[in-house]
Structure formats: structure tokens, C-alpha cells
Amino acid sequence: MKPTAPLPAFQNSKLLTAFRLAGGTEAQFLTCGTSTLNDYELDKALKAGVDLSKSREFFERAKGLLGDARFSSLVASYAEAPGNSREPTAVLISRMVEAVNQLPKKYIASIPEDGAAPRPRQAEFSLDFAAEKPAAASRPAATPAHSIDCAFSPRRQRTIEKKLEIANAIQTVPPKDREAIAYSSGALVQANLPHSNPGNIPLWERRNGGFTFRLVVGFGDDRDPLTQEPKRLGCPYGVMPRLAFIHIVTQAKRTKSPRIKLADSFYEFLTKLGVSDSQKNYVAMRDQLTRLLGAHMEFRWNEKTTLVTDNNTVTENKTFIRPSPIADDCALWWTENSKAPKQSSLFECFIELNPRFYDSIIGTANSRSFAFPLDFDTISAIKRSSLAIDTYAWSVHRIYRLMRDGEKRVFISWRDLHEQFGADYNSPRMFRFKMRQTFSTIGCFWRGKFNYEFDMRNGIILGPSDLPVDPNGARALK
Structure with a gap:
């Protein structure tokens, strides 16, 4: 040899x-x-x-x-x-x-x-x-x-x-030349939507250190035949709402407007998301988009500050809450005939973003933007796995923070990773194997060098890596 x-x-x-x-x-x-x-x-x-x-x-x-x-x-x-x-x-x-x-x-x-x-x-x-x-x-x-x-x-x-x-x-080819620069929200990177259907639940909650993400499931127009109470739409899960969420954030970042104009036909909308126009995808995307826009999200940060004075020690607990839906108004005038998703709508299809959610993307004079850039071609290549999409967005976000703070390496324990990504994995061993496979797949489509190390007993080490998008995109985190 x-x-x-x-x-x-x-x-x-x-x-x-x-x-x-x-x-x-x-x-x-x-x-x-x-x-x-x-x-x-x-x-x-x-x-x-x-x-x-x-x-x-x-x-x-x-x-x-x-x-x-x-x-x-x-x-x-x-x-x-x-x-x-x-x-x-x-x-x-x-x-x-x-x-x-x-x-x-x-x-x-x-x-x-x-x-x-x-x-x-x-x-x-x-x-x-x-x-x-x-x-x-x-x-x-x-x-x-x-x-x-x-x-x-x-x-x-x-x-x-x-x-x-x-x-x-x-x-x-740089992502700018491929027109592949997309954006996601750092708030949703810290805690994720479910990967599989959690069932008929009123609330989905995930915790990550001092950060808590709550999603309250919205109600639809249908009513229960016995109680006549409105039925819940269901919790968004899987790949479809993640792709739709990235598309919404990207359009808001590009147009600088809370009113997001969607495609004229559902086929065109699926094409923008890199999804094939099959009957199965048509039904799934329409259902998941309705669930996502009808849900109410709450982001909660808890910060503990300790002040030492001459006489005593004072501990202050600060809580920041940003409850808001994604959209205040939306109109999906796509044809009801699922056999003809390419048919254009007679009316404009749009989403009117909630001001709080929109400000978290664009940023204001008093608050920073939580949006950060991604390579959408990478997302398209790994879109069969919602875990891969979450892991890729999380990795990009952590590396941006790593380079912004001037750190050389960062260690993340398996316990922290499981709390954030492992909601569907009861076996820690299976979760570690799945994460190793996911990181290997992401490395295939990472532009440049993706510096990470696996410790199967303790966790993952991320080091300085090549940013998938131009480093100027890191300004979104500042």
C-alpha cells in the first residue's frame, strides 16, 4: 500500500x-x-x-x-x-x-x-x-x-x-453568482420545530439553556361535530415548514418590506423552494404552510446577572419575551384543484408579516437583526432531512458567532445537542450515530473547509471554518 x-x-x-x-x-x-x-x-x-x-x-x-x-x-x-x-x-x-x-x-x-x-x-x-x-x-x-x-x-x-x-x-461558483444566498432567523436556530408529527397537541416547547421557544398551535375553520369547537390546524413539522420559513425570511430581507408577495401559482412556489411538483408535495406543503402561518410563536430569554457590592451580593433575573405570530394577514389564492397546481391565481397571494417578527429579521435602531445568510443550494441538497437542515443552519450560525467573538474553538456536549436536536431520538447512541452521519453529509456540500471534530463520548468541537456566504453576511449578527 x-x-x-x-x-x-x-x-x-x-x-x-x-x-x-x-x-x-x-x-x-x-x-x-x-x-x-x-x-x-x-x-x-x-x-x-x-x-x-x-x-x-x-x-x-x-x-x-x-x-x-x-x-x-x-x-x-x-x-x-x-x-x-x-x-x-x-x-x-x-x-x-x-x-x-x-x-x-x-x-x-x-x-x-x-x-x-x-x-x-x-x-x-x-x-x-x-x-x-x-x-x-x-x-x-x-x-x-x-x-x-x-x-x-x-x-x-x-x-x-x-x-x-x-x-x-x-x-x-460563489453563492452570489448562483443566486443562492438565503436567510434564516437565529431565534429559530436555538430551538427547532419538530422533525416528525407530534400529534394533536396544543403547544410545542423546546428549551436551550436560558432560551425557551414555544409554539402555540392555531385554529382552523373546521369545527368538531360534537362540541362545535374549532379544530386546531396542527403543529408544523418536517422539511416543508423549514423551507417555507427560510423563503419568508429571505424575501423579507431582500425586499425590506413586511408584505411578502408569493408566487402566482403553487407550482411556481414549490419551484422556488426546490421541491418537485408532485401531488404529494402539493398537499404536504399547503398543509404545513397553513400550520406555520396559523401558529403563534413565543421566544423567551432568561438572563441572570450577579452584582457584588460592599455589603452583599445581589442577583438579578431578567426575562425578555417576544410573543408574536409570523403573519398578521395572508392570502393564499392558489387553485383548489390539486391536479392543476400550475394554474395561476386570479388574485395576489401574499403574507403580511407581524411587525415584531419583521423587526427581528431586519433589525431596528433599538434591536439587532437575528437573520443570517445561508447557501440555499446546500439546503436543497440536504432537504430530504429536517435534521440536516437544522444542523446546517445551526453550524453556520455558531461559526459566525465563533468568528465574530474571536474564539478559536467551541465545544458542545452531547447533552446540549440532544436537547436541541434529539426530540425524536430516545436512544443517545442512535442520536450520536445520526448526528455523525448528518455532519458528514453537510461537509459534502459545505463551501470550503468545514472544521469539526467528533468525540463520541463527550460531544462535538467546532473550529474556524470557511463561511458558506461572503463574510460580510456576518454583519447580521452584530
Whole structure:
């Protein structure tokens, strides 16, 4: 095995991105190093028409990640059925990237991160299709009964390729040129909406140190047939209200107006949020947007100040409360025909923000703004997970504060993280595993360097990192 080396080419960055999407870290990626191609693998690659003059380093690093048995099986299966592709090198590279993206979690967890000697290459794992060593070059290799390519559908392949394109665009094009600068509120970063449906509850409450977030569920027009009392709309949860909230804050920040004009059609509104225009998304977004706008939010800060005088010690408790709904008025004149969400409305669709909520975004002479910038392309790439959206926004916000205060590092314990993000996780072990996977995914789409360290016993350490948006955006926190 060759010693580890810096990541040189774009092809290797594809491998790193796929490895991160599978749940690995850059330290583990470098630990795997590279592995020299043997005569059998060289013979099969040349037989398939693969050009090794410029891509040999890529395949050696891919072999270091996949292991001897898996890599040899992948090359052999492609050599036996290369298809009619005019670019066999590009096709095999794509298959290697897909294979790295599908590495088992247990296998990735076995890779050390501290620069120790890499784990054994041949016997680390087996998928029952290549347990034996490859045959000699003179003997024809049989195609494995369960080739690794069978695990990838065309839809899965397109998804992986799309994510790789997004990750490359984030790294190479500034967010301003991509028109991807969005904003969120720091108040909602300190405590979050539920990830899954909490059921028919009147109140949702989360605490984070001296900060308390309460969401009172609003009432709709429907009434209970027995008591004739109005029914509650339900508590907003999941991905949809988070995307809608970011869109509302972004529009208020850009237009400097409390009146937010929405799209002419529901299809256009979903497109702005990066959501596909399916029937399921149409129903879910309309329901969650109604819940979000009908809810009443309360942000409470408790500060304790100790004054020492000549005679005694005085402790003062200060409480700041900002109760307000998001909107005082709104009109959603989108068509009721869910089969035709592209139909434009005859009337204007708008949201009139509550003055208190609007002032918290823009800031006034007596209060600072709680809005801070995000990269919306990153949010679009991780939007399948509400936990990932919350973690990304929280990480950006903490790093802005870290750099604003001139601190070098900040430690956050697992207890504090669980109080903020772990409402849906009863098992601390499962929560830590999920957070590690989430941070790895965010790192794939973080512009520049994302500096963090995992301590599975104690917590997470965040260090100075590259800001996803221009550093001038940090003025929102001042």
C-alpha cells in the first residue's frame, strides 16, 4: 500500500464526496490511502478499453477505499460486459464512485481517523460475491453471481450524479453568482420545530439553556361535530415548514418590506423552494404552510446577572419575551384543484408579516437583526432531512458567532445537542450515530473547509471554518 497523499484531481474529489455521502470523513478517506493495481486488474481494465495513463491514481485510491476483492470484482464485471459506451474510462469511474457511495456503515465505522495504520485490505468484509481472491490473469474470471452493479438502479445513479454536480458547483461558483444566498432567523436556530408529527397537541416547547421557544398551535375553520369547537390546524413539522420559513425570511430581507408577495401559482412556489411538483408535495406543503402561518410563536430569554457590592451580593433575573405570530394577514389564492397546481391565481397571494417578527429579521435602531445568510443550494441538497437542515443552519450560525467573538474553538456536549436536536431520538447512541452521519453529509456540500471534530463520548468541537456566504453576511449578527 502506498502512503496517503493530498487530494489532487477532480476525479478524486468525486471519490471524497461519494465517501462523505456514505457517512465517512476526510480523515478516514486519507487513512485508506492508495493500493497498487495488480496484473489481473490491469489486464481487465485494458481489455475493457480503460485509459490508465491519466486515471491510474484515481483507480488506485478507489481500490484503497473499496478493498481488493470488491475492486477486482467491479473491474472484472465491467470487462466482461463493457456495453457500447464510447467512454469506457468515464463509465468505470462512475461505477467506482457509486460503489464508494454504497459502502456499508459498519465498514466505514471500522476505518480509523487518527492516522493509525489502515485496517487489513483483503479480509475487512465480504458481500458474498467476491470472497475468494481473483484468478490469475491467464484464467477467464467468471462474472460474480451478485455483482455490485445490481444494487444501483438508473434512478439511484442519476441522484448520485446530480448530487456530485451540486457539490462541485458549490465549491467552484460563489453563492452570489448562483443566486443562492438565503436567510434564516437565529431565534429559530436555538430551538427547532419538530422533525416528525407530534400529534394533536396544543403547544410545542423546546428549551436551550436560558432560551425557551414555544409554539402555540392555531385554529382552523373546521369545527368538531360534537362540541362545535374549532379544530386546531396542527403543529408544523418536517422539511416543508423549514423551507417555507427560510423563503419568508429571505424575501423579507431582500425586499425590506413586511408584505411578502408569493408566487402566482403553487407550482411556481414549490419551484422556488426546490421541491418537485408532485401531488404529494402539493398537499404536504399547503398543509404545513397553513400550520406555520396559523401558529403563534413565543421566544423567551432568561438572563441572570450577579452584582457584588460592599455589603452583599445581589442577583438579578431578567426575562425578555417576544410573543408574536409570523403573519398578521395572508392570502393564499392558489387553485383548489390539486391536479392543476400550475394554474395561476386570479388574485395576489401574499403574507403580511407581524411587525415584531419583521423587526427581528431586519433589525431596528433599538434591536439587532437575528437573520443570517445561508447557501440555499446546500439546503436543497440536504432537504430530504429536517435534521440536516437544522444542523446546517445551526453550524453556520455558531461559526459566525465563533468568528465574530474571536474564539478559536467551541465545544458542545452531547447533552446540549440532544436537547436541541434529539426530540425524536430516545436512544443517545442512535442520536450520536445520526448526528455523525448528518455532519458528514453537510461537509459534502459545505463551501470550503468545514472544521469539526467528533468525540463520541463527550460531544462535538467546532473550529474556524470557511463561511458558506461572503463574510460580510456576518454583519447580521452584530
